[in-house]
């Protein structure tokens with residue numbers, strides 16, 4: 001094979017966000033050889049560089065039961081309390097670890113790290129412009145190897161065990177083989193390349209690699225609810241390039257637009273800074289306006305807790321929907337999710353086996369947003385929990401994978417196995433003709449992103465998009481043509497996004513109730529009897545099998561317990 005790059009390591013970490021960095025450091029500190037590979041650049045890719053808060057639970061100052069009750073209530077009583085406890089228990093250690101690396105945290109008036117404590121939140125504020133680079137540096141200092149800009153595409157399986165991965169270099173599509181005793185997937189969340197939230201390279205690659213080799217995938221029916229309004233469907237106030245909040249640039253009316261081409265020399269603005277008076281005023285730019293069907297302005301400050309206003313806003317609950325759910329849709333309402341496709345942080349992902357971040361697949365671990373721990377259940381409960389959850393699970397996965405790697409040997413991989421995997425990977429490049437991956441992505445987005453498919457769900461519509469997504473999977477994706485390395489990566493990501501969409505729709509169809517961020521127009525109320533469960537999807541002999549996993553009764557809703565989200569008949 002031309003230009004083949006081959007590596008061998010004890011522990012391979014795929015994805016270099018918070019989870020991947022913590023995993024790599026933990027495994028390396030346990031004296032294992034470690035490679036950390038990322039399809040972007042470790043410290044600038046994934047969601048990690050955007051997170052501004054970290055949950056830190058202080059057992060001496062905080063009330064554990066109060067926090068658990070708050071998260072259970074907000075997560076609508078499908079929270080995995082074991083994972084929540086683990087995250088709380090190990091959060092202080094991860095925070096102190098970051099401090100020891102020199103990560104700066106925002107200070108309060110007393111000169112100490114500012115720690116917010118309200119409702120269920122106990123969060124500190126790391127400087128997110130600096131900490132990803134500090135983590136990268138620390139990973140390298142431990143002696144781990146970082147490989148940037150390599151997209152991992154498939155897990156190598158031998159005798160039903162993972163023994164490495166194959167991938168391609170992003171710039172040239174050169175083949176890469178990494179043999180490893182243990183693989184930890186830290187590939188982040190799964191979205192459909194939305195234009196308005198910085199998750200466009202998080203295309204569910206890890207989830208789908210694991211799914212293809214028989215792992216169960218959970219939590220896909222719960223929606224991340226950062227909204228976008230119908231007046232600006234692609235925008236939710238965050239400029240993905242600059243990372244600040246503010247309205248999108250106004251397009252001037254036609255008559256006012258400057259003529260095409262370069263302005264004549266005399267019209268060019270003078271060099272240097274504009275005089276003070278001409279600069280835009282300081283301070284936060286205004287947030288985009290969200291209104292409901294009655295034209296009232298709606299406060300979306302609580303959007304993470306499902307402050308979604310669809311048809312009727314009565315101001316008496318975070319979410320009030322008429323039975324049956326239908327009503328007028330007017331300009332300015334939420335029409336989609338900024339993070340389209342992504343599920344509630346820590347809900348979606350590979351189903352963990354036990355509490356050591358192992359999965360059903362031998363030698364395969366997962367952590368961070370690609371591990372479906374259900375730490376915050378059906379709705380995102382409190383700030384900082386997602387990011388700290390990634391640090392904690394990354395650390396646990398690194399510790400356990402390295403511990404087991406010490407007592408295991410590398411498996412021999414048959415040449416045929418590798419050749420077959422690369423034949424499949426390069427098929428879009430070798431095809432004489434076919435569909436453009438961009439066109440297929442557009443089709444997928446048009447099917448999955450509108451609010452009436454993504455947020456307000458109903459059986460007929462779900463079945464209709466399912467049949468089209470399945471057609472994409474069986475008849476369109478296999479005919480995608482890639483003209484260059486960039487398109488090959490897009491083609492491979494598209495295949496993953498389409499499979500992810502299929503699972504998302506099937507999980508949504510299976511949950512015949514409304515709970516947290518999952519709303520079914522045809523089942524507008526909770527059904528504790530049948531759906532105090534987690535749902536997972538698994539592929540057996542090419543067919544999807546859906547399972548329900550009952551929640552331990554003391555974690556489920558008990559008669560008389562408060563509700564965060566109301567589904568009322570009006």
Ligand SMILES: Cc1cc2nc3c(=O)[nH]c(=O)nc-3n(C[C@H](O)[C@H](O)[C@H](O)COP(=O)(O)OP(=O)(O)OC[C@H]3O[C@@H](n4cnc5c(N)ncnc54)[C@H](O)[C@@H]3O)c2cc1C
Nearest residue numbers: 015017018019039046047048052053152188368369384387
């Ligand atoms: C704007 C924004 C603000 C946020 N604010 C907060 C906050 O204040 N508090 C909080 O707790 N959480 C916040 N979050 C969520 C939080 O950032 C994430 O939950 C967390 O960073 C996830 O870390 P991770 O390591 O699991 O995944 P990520 O940081 O997403 O890293 C995944 C990595 O995997 C790589 N990858 C993916 N596929 C492949 C592949 N096939 N091959 C190789 N590499 C691959 C990606 O390039 C990426 O670098 C925010 C998210 C966003 C987008």
